[in-house]
């Protein structure tokens with residue numbers, strides 16, 4: 001996993017609520033056996049028409065969206081299936097952080113394991129971001145701060161462990177492998193065996 | 195020790211390293227279920243790091259998601275009926291399991307099926323276990339008083355390599371369900387009503403415990419239907435305390451303990467229900483004694499109404515977008531909407547009791563000419579039993595297609611799809627845009643409502659069609 005400390009970018013805004021992982025990556029793209037190249041499947045059913053041509057009115061196809069690394073989305077973003085293909089596709093497309101008032105649990109967990117920063121903000125900040133698409137924001141992982149162009153800064157929740165992993169590009173498997181003695185002890189000492 | 199909830203007891207029993215301010219808990223996993231879609235990349239990562247599988251004996255594999263629902267006897271058949279990518283994915287899964295000594299219930303096994311149907315059926319799903327799968331509907335297993343939750347592919351790798359996961363303790367939400375189920379109203383209607391009440395994000399960050407007289411009265415298959423859709427309320431997991439019903443269901447199953455081990459397990463399971471004064475972070479109550487069969491009208495499972503109601507009215511932009519996608523009009527009744535496809539299947543409703551329910555409506559009746567109806571059993575076991583009882587014949591004679599076991603049109607990965615614009619009344623769990631095929635419009639309902647709608651050719655109330 002790459003290190004992520006600062007994400008500085010204009011925002012692209014998708015105000016819809018409850019955007020589910022079937023929209024982020026439709027199931028027919030899940031027959032892949034690798035995480036690579038999923039960016040082209042991102043929001044495929046919203047992004048392309050039935051002949052596979054980009055729909056000019058879909059936000060990610062507009063010139064304003066080019067190069068944006070921060071997605072501002074409606075509440076409960078990433079609900080639905082556990083497919084990690086969803087953050088893989090967003091990252092492959094170039095998104096590095098998602099801002100919303102609510103992000104679904106499994107999507108959030110998957111995002112953190114891939115260096116995609118989930119940023120939960122209050123209603124007022126969210127409302128402001130929704131009505132001001134394309135503003136340049138800074139997401140500072142170390143201080144858990146989202147800085148807005150008018151100088152305001154709001155904190156977002158991020159537990160110490162996730163922060164450490166993001167900042168150092170540490171993947172959690174290494175940490176777990178280090179617990180091997182404790183795991184062996186647990187296996188031999190537990191009262192019943194599965 | 196202070197009073198503990200069912201969840202807390204299962205959690206405490208699996209903590210390898212306790213949670214701290216700096217680090218999540220290391221939680222031991224007793225059963226890891228796997229399927230072809232969310233595992234290949236996990237095996238790739240392990241391979242590239244030279245890691246082996248810590249406990250292949252605690253992992254079980256099957257083929258369900260991209261698998262065809264037409265008969266397959268050899269792997270060669272796959273190439274004829276499947277897309278090359280789907281066939282390659284299935285082959286990769288079989289290979290990964292063979293190389294790593296993982297038990298695979300694949301083609302030719304009479305235990306193959308949807309991962310959340312076969313776990314309980316085999317008796318692998320047991321009270322007090324931690325159960326994970328790279329699949330959000332792992333919540334289904336909570337019906338047994340297990341802690342079952344969905345994980346991503348990276349975490350699948352963690353479990354394969356260490357049999358553990360890093361987890362923060364979730365919050366607890368008690369949902370008390372009281373009242374006697376009215377005739378023609380099922381567990382599916384109850385869970386749809388619950389999601390309608392608390393919303394699709396209402397359970398985020400929480401493990402739900404379903405409690406109350408209604409829940410106690412449900413059989414295991416109905417309890418699975420309830421827990422299955424916990425994720426549709428955003429919850430991490432859904433649990434139901436084990437009781438006589440649970441124990442009776444498990445007794446004698448192939449992977450359930452036997453002899454003295456069975457007695458010891460039962461004694462342990464008896465101690466799992468929440469203590470009388472256990473506290474929950476939140477409690478919600480729902481009275482279902484007046485409940486009516488429920489159907490969804492929008493593009494998430496929280497957009498749900500009694501089948502006798504009209505499509506609600508709202509000015510919210512996402513709500514209007516959902517109605518536009520569904521081609522339904524606010525204020526118009528749900529009853530009478532033309533139906534193109536009916537799907538009975540998925541890990542929510544593909545077990546024997548679901549097939550009996552659909553059959554009770556179809557017996558002596560025909561599927562409307564304008565409707566394509568698919569009945570897809572959840573497992574080979576269910577399929578065999580249904581065929582032995584002549585249900586396949588009943589469905590076929592009524593004009594429905596009877597298929598091999600798998601996920602099928604629940605997510606349309608295997609070629610079983612509804613076409614653009616078609617309205618599909620489905621017993622599955624997700625009515626997201628395009629879930630059942632590009633442009634397909636899904637209406638979630640119980641097997642009774644689905645079958646009644648198949649007969650009527652329009653969305654219909656099953657209650658007038660119930661046998662005496």
Ligand code: SF4
Nearest residue numbers: 331540541601604605
């Ligand atoms: S039946 Fe549907 S929801 Fe269940 S595991 Fe299969 S695809 Fe997922």
